[in-house]
Amino acid sequence: MKEILEVLPNHIEHDILTITSSLEDLEEIRLRINKSVELVFHSHSYFLDKHFFTEQDAKEFLGKISQHSVYRMEEELRNGYITIHGGHRIGISGKVTLTNGQVKAITHISSFNIRVAKEHKGTAKAIIPYVYNKQSEKMFNTMMIGAPKSGKTTLLRDLIRSISDGLYGIKSARVSLIDERSEIAAPFEGVPQHDVGRRTDVMADCPKAEGMMMMIRSMSPEVLVVDEIGDEKDVKSLKEAVHAGVQVICSIHGYSLEEIRKRPSLAPLFQDHVFQRYILLDHLQSPGKIERVYGETFDSLTNNIRGNRYEMDRSHSDTVHVHVGRNRYR
Missing domain, CATH: 3.30.450.90 (Beta-Lactamase)
Known part of the structure; x- marks a missing residue:
């Protein structure tokens, strides 16, 4: 502030x-x-x-x-x-x-x-059991769905930090963040101002599709994170990342999983079962509250997770x- x-x-x-x-x-x-x-x-x-x-x-x-x-x-x-x-x-x-x-x-x-x-640490703790595979010690490919001001950015930021630093039972991993709008890491002269973890590399002010490919080639990430995907180029790059053996986490504007599944540009992601987890944020209540978690086949894994009441979340x-x-x- x-x-x-x-x-x-x-x-x-x-x-x-x-x-x-x-x-x-x-x-x-x-x-x-x-x-x-x-x-x-x-x-x-x-x-x-x-x-x-x-x-x-x-x-x-x-x-x-x-x-x-x-x-x-x-x-x-x-x-x-x-x-x-x-x-x-x-x-x-x-x-x-x-x-x-x-x-x-x-x-x-x-x-x-x-x-x-706003940076609020601990907001991602509630979803860790649903997005982390203890057996493989890897993250599930995860899509976070939320309306504007629902808390996507803050939740995504804290999830990145948790993966990077190995918090809440997660095995730490190298994270590459494509921060196109400089909102997640908030880099100033290239240096992140928000805490996104000590194993996180940030590509800021770069178009998402190009940034994903650049980071895969140059930084050998184990987890790739990108905010607010939408067009065909983003979808193609996400699929390329998965085929390269990288776990992917992304966010997208939306009010429901059903709505997201109807978007033509995203169809290849659903047809190829790219994601194993879908996190839906509640846009009617306090920012940061998770309404539901869905599995790979769109079945509801849980209802009404108590999320932290924070946000801020181009x-x-x-x-x-x-x-x-x-x-x-x-």
Whole structure:
């Protein structure tokens, strides 16, 4: 949270610290030009009505999160977000311009959404008996399914740490993490800021499909972890990893196993029985609660595991130009 407060305009930082008695359950801070700042908690939201978030505030904020060099954030800005020190992701919305059907620039930024990253150790302990094969001393190939803000990132981070350090009865293993959005390990200048274990190697800010193949060739992992798979390239790389003898763990956006199984791009994973375990997170209750664990044949292995109540849990063109309100950044 310290990293977020440091980049906020001073008056907003002061209001948050003054009005909010506890920030432990804070999930998002939403900044909209000429509107009150909104603090989003799991079960409610709260507006800071004392001050509006102005255009000048937006200029100052963008300068801080980009370290006063928007050029260095080009790829992230094209995807609509910036990840800052500490793994906090800041979503951006506004007007975009297109070139040949691809995003060329984000213009007239009107809103920022700061998603608060939280590191809570021990969140993965409840699922270890279901995802670790004691007989073979290896992880089951596992898919973690959850809606936005259901706690996927935090649970995945702690599972990586547990495998890497050999916790909770697991035989330690070399882990390669493809952290495309820099949310899991939160690397700063290449060094992870979150604890992902001492046997974990991280490839950050790299497309998932390419990153998986690079890590298999260069780091000889025993377990490969990737966040938020989705397209055919990701599926192909996951299958290649399994055929290379690597255990794979991934997460995916979804509300149910049935929904995920209907996605055409994922069909090869189910047809070839790539995964032996499916972890479904409960999106209606507290973040981090596990609703159900499924086996390879989609049978329910258990119901209502008591998970820890924590979360936090991202074309090619030339240059991105960014404007805040009527003012332009390049």
